[in-house]
Amino acid sequence: MPLPAMAVYLPLHMLILLPLLAIPVLLLLRSRSSASRGNGGERLPPGPWALPMIGHLHHLIGRGELPHRRLRTLARRHGPLMLLRLGEVQTVVASSAKAASEILKTNDVAFATRPMGRLAQLWYQDSGGGVAYAPYGDGWRQLRKICTMELFSNSRVASFRPIRHAEVGRRLRAVAAEAGANQQQQQQVKLTRRIADYVLDITVRAIIGSREFAERDAYIQMLKEVPEIVPGMGLPDFFPSSSLAMRVSRMPALLARTRGNMHRLMDVIIKEHLEFRAPATGASGGEEEEDLVDVLLRLQKEAGFQHPVTTENIKFVMLDMFNAGSETSSTALTWAMAELMRNPRVRHKLQEEIRQEFADDGEVMEEKLGNLRYLHMVIKETLRLHPPAPLMVPRQCRTPCQVLGYDMPVGLTVMRSSCRSGEQCDKDFKGVDFEFIPFGAGRRVCPGISMALANVELVLTAMLFHFDFELPMGMSPEDMDMTEKLGISMERKAKLFVVVVPRVLVPPAVE
Numbered sequence: 001m002p003l004p005a006m007a008v009y010l011p012l013h014m015l016i017l018l019p020l021l022a023i024p025v026l027l028l029l030r031s032r033s034s035a036s037r038g039n040g041g042e043r044l045p046p047g048p049w050a051l052p053m054i055g056h057l058h059h060l061i062g063r064g065e066l067p068h069r070r071l072r073t074l075a076r077r078h079g080p081l082m083l084l085r086l087g088e089v090q091t092v093v094a095s096s097a098k099a100a101s102e103i104l105k106t107n108d109v110a111f112a113t114r115p116m117g118r119l120a121q122l123w124y125q126d127s128g129g130g131v132a133y134a135p136y137g138d139g140w141r142q143l144r145k146i147c148t149m150e151l152f153s154n155s156r157v158a159s160f161r162p163i164r165h166a167e168v169g170r171r172l173r174a175v176a177a178e179a180g181a182n183q184q185q186q187q188q189v190k191l192t193r194r195i196a197d198y199v200l201d202i203t204v205r206a207i208i209g210s211r212e213f214a215e216r217d218a219y220i221q222m223l224k225e226v227p228e229i230v231p232g233m234g235l236p237d238f239f240p241s242s243s244l245a246m247r248v249s250r251m252p253a254l255l256a257r258t259r260g261n262m263h264r265l266m267d268v269i270i271k272e273h274l275e276f277r278a279p280a281t282g283a284s285g286g287e288e289e290e291d292l293v294d295v296l297l298r299l300q301k302e303a304g305f306q307h308p309v310t311t312e313n314i315k316f317v318m319l320d321m322f323n324a325g326s327e328t329s330s331t332a333l334t335w336a337m338a339e340l341m342r343n344p345r346v347r348h349k350l351q352e353e354i355r356q357e358f359a360d361d362g363e364v365m366e367e368k369l370g371n372l373r374y375l376h377m378v379i380k381e382t383l384r385l386h387p388p389a390p391l392m393v394p395r396q397c398r399t400p401c402q403v404l405g406y407d408m409p410v411g412l413t414v415m416r417s418s419c420r421s422g423e424q425c426d427k428d429f430k431g432v433d434f435e436f437i438p439f440g441a442g443r444r445v446c447p448g449i450s451m452a453l454a455n456v457e458l459v460l461t462a463m464l465f466h467f468d469f470e471l472p473m474g475m476s477p478e479d480m481d482m483t484e485k486l487g488i489s490m491e492r493k494a495k496l497f498v499v500v501v502p503r504v505l506v507p508p509a510v511e
């Protein structure tokens with residue numbers, strides 16, 4: 001039907017409504033064109049179409065894809081540097097090696113800080129925080145130095161070897177008992193649960209030691225709750241200027257409650273540590289290996305720091321170590337086991353390597369793990385396929401600079417996607433080669449890489465040495481559900497259940 005004829009028959013109220021309907025379209029076009037020019041005339045990266053108010057948030061939800069996958073799909077269309085407005089927050093997403101290298105190497109200092117949203121401010125208040133979310137500056141630099149020189153140094157990681165061996169032994173015996181008890185019925189072992197418990201226990205023992213204390217269970221419960229409320233992705237973070245966002249979100253109240261509980265429990269732990277180590281008490285605390293709280297308290301007493309290490313700093317560093325190190329490591333381990341179950345050929349090849357190496361020892365010795373070339377390839381490939389922190393931890397632009405020829409204004413939030421598609425890669429994965437950076441890179445690269453690898457390698461190797469694994473009856477590798485779950489780290493959605501067949505006797509516990 002010709003258009004003019006239709007116009008004649010438009011009802012009167014439609015004529016009134018048309019200009020109103022045009023407003024969102026005009027706003028939409030306006031926000032689309034402004035994506036390539038900043039308010040100060042800067043040349044900003046391109047991005048998809050935006051809606052008034054929410055900006056690009058609608059691009060990240062729905063459509064059956066998790067946000068990091070969705071961002072990758074969008075980046076294929078809009079380029080390796082893409083500008084998004086998440087509510088009020090201008091965000092650039094970098095998704096090529098060149099973009100990552102320009103951000104994390106060429107302009108490392110400019111991007112060395114983290115965005116501090118409304119919820120993060122509420123969580124940290126004026127404490128100066130820990131390491132992971134602290135703003136770039138002398139305070140962060142000092143705590144970071146303590147992390148690299150003291151908390152996660154190779155010798156410190158090695159000092160936790162007895163804890164790892166003890167906890168791995170405990171898990172092996174539990175799995176053997178479960179498998180032995182159920183061999184007739186081919187009962188399945190809940191591997192996801194066992195892995196998460198193992199990582200939790202070694203992390204807690206490394207941080208606060210192995211001594212029993214009255215509120216240990218409450219402390220562990222609090223640690224499990226904190227990742228749920230770690231600031232960054234709540235409504236008030238997307239709309240920092242909106243008091244309504246603060247009022248309707250349940251996060252501020254939850255955060256305040258958890259913060260109070262966290263301080264109370266941390267105070268108990270610190271007090272117990274001080275009493276245990278105090279020479280005046282006559283306790284023989286000095287003979288026991290230092291845990292990470294001991295190290296922090298010792299450093300707090302030592303003179304020579306430009307900034308005093310406050311008790312608040314110690315509490316938030318303790319939390320950082322748990323938040324940054326626990327779920328990421330158990331996620332990596334679960335994906336490694338899931339991939340091995342899906343690829344029996346790789347699993348058998350890895351078991352052959354492991355069983356040859358430890359045939360004479362009868363058990364896995366951590367000091368010999370460096371000889372296992374194929375094991376390291378499997379772990380690397382797992383991190384490539386399933387990076388536990390697919391969008392890393394965001395950075396923020398501190399000083400104006402350029403990336404891929406685009407202007408980066410101060411305050412811009414930067415997310416880097418660590419997902420790289422393509423063939424198996426033989427690149428470095430510790431922040432040198434920007435093709436593949438599951439631990440980030442530059443000044444704020446993960447300081448816990450050695451700790452993470454030690455935690456993951458030992459238990460994986462020991463399980464594959466002592467046991468054979470099969471999928472539950474009737475399930476083939478192709479049936480395995482490899483769906484990811486949205487969370488702080490990118491966990492596997494389905495729980496991993498396997499049938500365990502003991503092969504090499506697990507040594508008994510040493511008292």
Ligand code: HEM
Nearest residue numbers: 132324325328329389392393439440441444445446448452
């Ligand atoms: C597979 C395990 C792990 C993965 C994939 C991982 C990944 C990451 C990533 C992507 C970052 C952000 C880096 C950046 O901004 O460039 C990070 C930061 C950090 N990680 Fe890890 N991490 C893991 C394990 C650990 C462990 C075991 C610890 C310590 C117990 C740890 C402590 C930290 C800390 C403290 C930061 C903040 C550093 C800073 O802002 O200066 N991580 N990690």
